[in-house]
Amino acid sequence: MSENSSSSRPPRRRTLRTRNQQTDLEGLLGGAVVADQEEFSSDERERAKRRSRNFVISAGLVFAVALVLVISVISPQMGWFQRKDFAGSGNGTEVTFTIPEGASVIGIANSLEEQGVIANADRFLQVYSDKASDQFFQPGDYTLQKEMSSSAALDELLRVDEANTNYVAIARTWRMDETLDALAKGTGISQQDFKNLAEKPTSFGIPSKFPTIEGFLYPGEYRFPKEASAQEILQIMVDNTLNQLKEDGVSGDDRIFHVITVASILEFEGREKDYLPIAGAIENRLNNPDGETNGYLQSDATVAYGLGIKSYHISDAQKQDSSNKYNTFYYQGLPLGPIGSPGAAAIKAAANPEKNDYYFWVTVDLSTGETLFAKTYSQHLKNVEVYNKYCSAHPDECQ
Structure with a gap:
């Protein structure tokens, strides 16, 4: 084999291997790489990239517009982006604000927002609940300012004017x-x-x-x-x-007498959380003259009122005193009249009492107001034993 012929063979073998490798690559990629390289110029590839970018940008703009439209519809309903409160004591523009007789706190809050005194009625109600839920608004005209904070408006409405x-x-x-x-x-x-x-x-x-x-x-x-x-x-x-x-939807002389009298008894017979069940037990006694208590309320509080005393202990003789028109052990039904002036919670409970099967209740812890209920007299006597044990341990509180 000559020197020239031997030197020319290796390149041909390398060329053959390169072609084989190319053939293998085309087979693996389906010819895509080679075809792309052969069929598209650099300008065409650049235009394709620009079209792809433009498509992405357009799609993003469409999504953003749709999102803005959705938010604009939902946000007013959800209260998004609404200003919750102003800062300070107002912007200097005075407003004459009137609280009418019998106005509710919610009504006052809404009116303040409508007149631009406060930014948000719900925020005002929250401030009122946190700072002054036990205070009342007095009817009358008040000089306020626009854009007051809820706290500043509340303070002004509750301000005690000692001079007047x-x-x-x-x-x-x-x-x-x-x-x-x-x-x-x-x-x-x-x-x-x-x-x-x-x-x-x-x-x-x-x-x-x-x-x-x-x-x-x-x-x-x-x-x-x-x-x-x-x-x-x-x-x-x-x-x-x-x-x-x-x-509370109470009207008519007889109905008013019933509700106010029962509500006044509730104020003395239990804690506020027990008003509803006690009111239900009172109705059971009044409406069932043949029931467990034969139509008698048997309230110590009413007897004490008629006697002009304040005591949790009523003697048997006092329970049989017919001269006391507030003696609900002696007289069936409601007493002669209310035994105090009830607040909103008691009136609401008396107007809409809980439906239950109770006839008896007794406060067994005078410090916490814990009250036990019973359907029958035998059950009630067991609850009374709990009360007696408490009084044995706390004699001064049971006087």
Whole structure:
């Protein structure tokens, strides 16, 4: 073999291997790589890339527009992006804001938002719940500003104007005499003036079935104008009770007497969380004269009221005292009248009592107010034993 022939053979073998490798690559990739390289120029490939980028950008723009449209429809319903509160005490633009008689907190909050005083009624309600849920708004005209924070507006509406008002706070469990005494001390008006008026309930729009104004002196905090008369002051309190009755759908003289009297008993017979079941038990007693209690309420609180005392212990002799018209052990049905002025929770419970099978209830822990219920007298006696044990351990509390 010559030197020249031997030197020319290796390149041909390398060329053959390269072609074989190319053939193998085409087989693996379906000829795509080679075809792309052969069929498309660099300009064509660049145009393809631009088209791909443009498609992605267009699709993104369409999605963004659709998202904006969806958010614009949903956000008002969901409250998104709404301003929740303003800052500070206002922008200097004064607003005369009026709280009408019987206005609810929700109504006040909505009116404040509508007049531009606050940014959001829900925020105002939250601030009220956190700071002053036990305080009441007094009817009247208030000078506020636009764009006040909820806290600033609340403070202004609840501000005690000592120069022009008399502040009086009335507790839920006070009887009429206690309330009239507090009114006299807070306003400087003679207690006798209040008592004389209290004996004329019909002059305040109270049904004639009520012996006095007892039951209608709505509890809460009051800021009476200094020039208000005794008649005007009592009328404000009575109107609050009448408005609460209206809110709970209570109308008609007999129905009003029933609800207010039962509600007044609830205030003394248990804690607020027990008002509904106790109200149900009272209705069972009143509506079933042949039931476990033969139509007798048997409330110690009513007997104590008739006796003019405050005590959890009523003797057998006191329970048989026929001269006490509030003695629900001796007389069937409701007592002569209310035994105090109930608040909103008690009135609501008396107007819509829980439906249950109870006839008996007893508070077995006077410090916590824990109350036990029973359907039968035998069950009730076991609950009374729990109460007696408590009194043995806490004799001073059971006097």
